[in-house]
Structures are given as structure tokens and as C-alpha cells.
Amino acid sequence: MGAEGRQRQSRLRISGVWKAYGSRQVLRGADLDVPAGALVGVVGENGAGKSTLLQIAVGRMTPEKGTVLRSGSMGYCPQSAVLNDTFTVMQHLRLFQVAYRLPSLTRAHELMELLAFADCGRRRAGELSGGTRQKLNLLLALMHDPLLLVLDEPYQGFDWDTHQRFWALAAHLRDQGRSIVVVSHLLHDLHHFDAVRQLREGRLVTEELTR
Template sequence: MATVVTAVESVLEARGIEKSYRRGVWPVARRQDVLRGVDLALRPGEVVGLVGENGSGKSTLMKILVGALRPDAGTVAVSGRLGYCPQEPVFYERLTCDEHFELFGRAYKMSAEDERRSRRNLYAALGFERYAGTRADQLSGGTLAKLNLGLALLGDPEVLLLDEPYAGFDWDTYLKFWDLVAGRRQAGRSVLIISHFVTDEGRFDRIVQLRDGRAGPR
């Protein structure tokens, strides 16, 4: 079980994270070690990429960092607010984009004025304000990805964790995404991005690779 404490020098710090799963059916079931003592730290204003092959444990580690999954061992330290953009968009089919923002704003305990201001800025930054009144079940995959990212950014978190955030983005939205990331770096916010592969290495401060259940420099 992870112990959540307050990080001092890092806004997020994971130490000795271990996670395994049992595969197969008894009596031939076997244990598969996915994470074998992962250490990872994220400093203020840092943009870090987390890469690895399919099945290397990237999404498992991300779920542990945000508290959605318990590790078998290790500690997670977080300082400040945490924003999370999962690989698969989380949405309510019958709610419009506006209604999603209102709902998440209440969950973040934002004032109505702050929520509306942040929502307007995110619509403009990602270019999907024309879908404000559209129900989620009527949105394209690319627009759902924008909504998914916008909800993670709504509360202006100090730490932003993104799992394959730009899957489904067109080129224009991809560039807008990196403008948002650059703005967060300038504001001293930190971003951790999971990706199967990294093409724009110059946009990252560091790239960490998961290999054989452990994290290290690429």
C-alpha cells in the first residue's frame, strides 16, 4: 500500500513502486511483475516524458501516481493539486461540454466565476468552444480528447499527469497542446506525459524510460 506524504523539493516523488498481477487460472496461474521498484521525481516547472514499450507498465504507474490503483509496495509524495488526463476519455454521455466543466468545477471546489473563466480560456486555447452545448455522445473522438484534457486543466493543478493526451488530435490541436504545456512550464507548473514514442524531444526537459519494470534515463 502506498503512503502519501508531502513532497518538499519535488512536487511529485515516487519511491520503490512495485506492482504485479496474477495471470492465468489456478493451478497454473503465475505472477507477472510489472513494476519492480520504480523511482520517479518531478520538480516544479518541469516537463517530463515517460516512454516504454506496450506492457512496460506506463499506465499502471500513472494510475498509482494519481491514487487510482494501489501498489504492492512503495510511497507516493504529492505537493499541491493534481490533474489527471487518462488515456480513455471519462465522460457522461448525456452531459454537454459546459455541464462537464460545471460538474468538475464543483468537484474541484472552484467558485462559479473561476470555473467559467477557466472554461472560457480552455475552449479558446483548444479551439472547441462551438461544442459547448453539445452532448458528449455526439462529439467526435478528437473533441472528446480536448474535453478530457480541458477537465484535467480546469483547476490549474500544480502537477498535471497526462496518459497519451494527444491521441486523436489533428496537427493544429497538437500545436495548441504544446502551447498550453509551455505556458504551464513558465508558470512553474509541472507536467508528466506518457507516450509510446516521443518525436519532439526538444519540448521535454527530461525523458524517462520504463524498461524491465524500472525507470531510468532514456
């Protein structure tokens, strides 16, 4: 692999992570490895700690024990969209263009077309449906073309067509060598993953896939 290839290599590796809320121990030595070119799913019951795991993965939360290693630029789509309801969709894009230091919004416009909300640019976030807000939430995580994607139930509220478009996009990005981890609660989505890890009693265990 040449210097450029090494520079663009991505990976997420979580090792022996523990996290508690008061007396409630949520993570008990959780391990997760997402190498370049892998699409990995994390599943588990409500309250199992999936969102906590991802917040630790992206550095928004500090574990009590354990390590998190990340390489490559990162895109994070939280479960709840953090949008300014008074801003239009385009104002959000311009704000993140500055934050990401992007020369243009070409990739953002491509994603708007792909996610089927290209006609919403002038609408304020507070006027959008729940599904369209989530499309914007996902777009903001992807518009800088990151190498590592950490997505927490990114397709909440999507109609079936956009849901399928999302998985086609995820597969394409994986095939380009991205590292992608997705929290999912939908059993019919599991076949999209290369590997599925179930969060159970604070640890991640391998979930057998049936193709």
C-alpha cells in the same frame, strides 16, 4: 521563498514502486521525480506499465511496495476519457466546477478557445469525435489550474494544430512552475521534454535527448 511561494510549490516523487497483476510483475522498483518547473516524459513499449505507473502516481491504484509523495493541487488526464455521453460539454464543465469549487468557468472557457472547441458547448459528449472527446478530457484535468499535472497520452486524436497548441500550453505551465509528467508514444514529441524516462523491465531509466 515566501510563505505563498512555499504553499504553491509542487512535486511528484515516486520511490521504489512495485506492482504486479497476478504472476506478471509490471513495476520492479520504479523511481520518478518531477520537481516544480519540470516537464518530464515517460515512454515505453505497449504493456510496459506506463498507465499503471500514472494511476499509482495519482492514487487510483496502490503499489505493493514503495512510496508516492505528491504536493500541490493535482490534475489527472487518463488515457481513456471518462465522460457521460448524455451530458453536454457545458454540463460536464458545470459538474466539475462544483467538484473543484470554482467561482467561475473563466479558465475552462479559455482552455476551450485554446484547444479549438469553443463552439461545442451544447453538444453531447456522445456526439463528439474522438479528438474532441479527448480535448474535453484534457480540459477537465486542467480547468482548476492545478500545480501538478499527470497526463496519460493527453493528445490522442488531436489534429496537428491542436497538438502544437497542447505543447505550447504545456511549456507555458511548466514555465509558471508546474510539475508535469506526460506519457507519450510519439518519438517526434521527445524534444518538448526537459527529461525523458523510459520504462523498461519495470524500472525507469534515463533516455538521452537529442536537441
